[in-house]
Amino acid sequence: MDKTKLPRLVSTKKVLHRLSAMSVLWCLCSGGVYAAATSSAPNTHTAQLTSSVHENQQADTPRIIAAGGSVTEIIYALGRGDWVVATDSTSMFPAAANEVTKLGYFRQLSTEGVLAQQPSLLLGASATGPEPMLEQVANAGVDVHVYHVSKDIVGLSEMVLDIGHRVSAVEKAKQLVTDLHRQVDAQQVQYSEAIASYASANYSNTINALFVVANNDRGITVAGADTVPQALFDTLGMTNIAGDLNGYKLMDAESVLARNPDVVFAAGHMLHGENALNSLCSHHAIAATFAGQHCLVxxxxxxxxxxxSPRFAIALKAVAEHGLRALSLKASDTAKQGPANQEQVIKKLISQNIVLETSLNSDSHRDAAGREE
Structure with missing residues (x-):
């Protein structure tokens, strides 16, 4: 059986060289990442706030509004959390981000709410808005930068380096990117070595994965292409069964069943109550799949x-571990259906800590899989 080929990551040196050059180029552009239009006229109250903003810009310490959890986390990771005066409601990590003013959902920020914080800089994740607010805040003299980057490690690196330049933390940003690539490389190598053991024993080493962000009676909303889950799966060589969709889309039960995911990941914000994972395992779109039968959710x-997030490698580790759990159960299923000598192969894999010991117990598939909260 062919081994799963994992994509080769771009070398860290090349990424740093290329992205550093891009960061400098962006910062030389007067409009920045977001170029404000001049058509939206502020009201009287906004004009008063604008005057206050101009006066405050004489202060030595920048006043940053961070919109979007990824942007907020990067700023704090670069040691500039003390410059942040407000964040949006999705910015919950690190804990210190919850101790500043909250401005609401980053897609629906108000001009008055933003300007009331007298910011000198607004940094926003993709979809920060609405557009008239961005225009009015920029027209008030605030530097506004909204990041539209690819949803992968390269896009993350671009954002880290550019934010580092804007908050005077260039060297820390370069180090953060270097560390990120090193951690991801290590996770990728470790996973590659583990799945190679299955291939050498003639067991399947491929994983069909699915990331669910919401569910209802019509079906489940899943992560398709151009999403962070897609990047996580691609980095490990897993197949996203929703990869033919773009962004976050509804997938009907028949499509999920036909594509038969081995593992399912669920966004934490959609899970409520002690039995949330069990309920998802028994969801009519998932129950009959391999993931549903073994409750690999x-x-x-x-x-x-x-x-x-700068914690991309932590997410990658969780995805890899869950994938290996599925491979363990797939191998044990094959061993029970195959010739007697396959049981000896399973025992060998157990000794290498690759397959769960409980996999040899005929009635223990579901419990062996576990239900991870």
């Missing part, structure tokens, strides 16, 4: 499962 912190 894992909760993922939405901030790292759906957002471009």
């Amino acid at each position: 894992k909760a993922m912190d939405s901030s790292i499962g759906l957002g471009l």
